[in-house]
Amino acid sequence: MIRTPGPVSAWLRLAPLARDAVLAVATSAALVAAALLEGASASTALLALLSAGAAAPLVLVRRFPFPAALASAAVVLCGAGIPEWSGRLVAMAAFCAAAYRVARPLLMLAASIGWLLVLLFVATHPDGVAAFGEAVVTGIAPVAVGTALRVSREHARQSVRLQQVEAAREIAEEHARVAREVHDAVGHHLTAIRMQAGAARHVLRAEDVPPVAGAALATIDGLAASALADVRSLLDELREGRGPTLADRAGVRALVQRLGTGACPVALTDNDTDVPLPAAVGRGGYRVLQEAVTNAVRHAGATEVRVRIGRAPSALAIAVEDDGRSCSPDAAAEGHGIRGMRERAHALGGTLQLTAREPHGWTVEAVLPTGSAVP
Missing domain, CATH: 1.10.287 (Helix Hairpins)
Known part of the structure; x- marks a missing residue:
């Protein structure tokens, strides 16, 4: 039988909004637990209310990065009188996420530093230069980290695009x-x-x-x-440069139906996300899928084959699982089909893995970058 996806796969299949909601709830619970462990004088209900208010904007940080960070900071200011409560860490994380998603570093710096200075006055009434310096440095840190991550993301995008252009040129x-x-x-x-x-x-x-x-x-x-x-x-x-492509959903379904047999049916699961695929990736993915399913049906002695196609802004993922005969991975890798699939995936900047399944069978997994980073 085909194995069910693990917890990591289940987490990745969640919608971004659902993942953010889970993280917000977990963050809120962690804030309350940390405050109680440190012996906070405030009631548990007040701590829960403040923690939920500080973490709730994280749910909207993808769509409204800067307003979400400001909202979290405003809630933290309301709890400034509770020194054992670590809500400001959540607001700092929100500013880091905002800087990662919005290319306005000066605005982010001004808001992050200004908010921490206000918090400093409300909470401790500082009387020394060191306290102001610490607030400024603390305000710069999350924005600097978020900006660095955004620049790294853009650099990775450009690198993938250049690699795909070069791969397309070599293939042509x-x-x-x-x-x-x-x-x-x-x-x-x-x-x-x-x-x-x-x-x-x-x-x-x-x-x-x-x-x-x-x-x-x-x-x-x-x-x-x-x-x-x-x-x-x-x-x-x-x-x-023409030919069949994974962008043609009807063509992919026809391919799977054509390759399946009565003794070995092929089931297809597609996440049905309308993500545009680069032409080279669509054609290369189609050939990888065709070869993997052909091997499973005709040569592996399988009685069941399942195909999963995942389309995302960052990558195209193809998984072909069968319950056929198991053999040495080295022997399987020597075949021209597996070697050809691996070379095609590498030429597109992706990876291809062949792993044995329990109690028998194989999984062929190909991941091909599509040129965009995860939002």
Whole structure:
């Protein structure tokens, strides 16, 4: 049987808003527990109210980063008279998240430092320069971290885009080379076959040629013409970068149905997210899926194959699981199909893993970056 996804997979399948809500609830509970452990003088109800108020804006930090950070900071100011309550850490985290999502560092710095200075006056009434310096440095820190993470994210995006462009260029060059080789070799021979068959039919008199031989020559001529047309069509696809792609949902479903058999059905699960796929990733993912399912159905002796396709702004994930025969991973990796899938995934900047399943069977997992970071 196919294994059910683990806790990490279940967490990643949650909507971003749901994940943020869970984190907000956990943060609120942690604030209350920490305050009670430190012996806070305030009542548990007040601590719960303040903690929930400080953590609740985190649910909206993706859509409204700056307002969410200000709202959390405002709630923390209300609890400034409780020294054992660590609500300001939540507000600092909110400013860090806001700086990560909004490219306005000066505004974030002013708000973060200003809020901490107000908190300093309300909570402790400072009388020294050191206290002000500490507040300024503390206000700079979350914004600096968030900005650094945002810059790193943008750099990673650019690197993935450049890698994909380079991979697409290399693939196009390889396609052009293969097209030239096929045209010069196969195309030449098919043309020669047609010419020889046509010449034989032309020089031989009908009364001297047995009907079977005449029909055979006509069949050879027709098959050569058909094969030459198919080769030219394939070469056009290679040169122009066309072909089947995972962006075609109907085509993917048709592929899965075509490869499945009565003895080994193939089930498809698609997350149905309308995420645009780069052309090279869509075509490469289709070929990886085609090869993985073909191997499972025809060569693994499986009775059940399941396909999962996950589309996200950051990556395309393909998983093909079967319950077929188990063998040495090294032996499996030696096959041309697995090697070809791995090379195709690496050319697109992705990864491909082949792992054994319990009690038997295999899982082929490919992750192909799509050029955007996680929001």
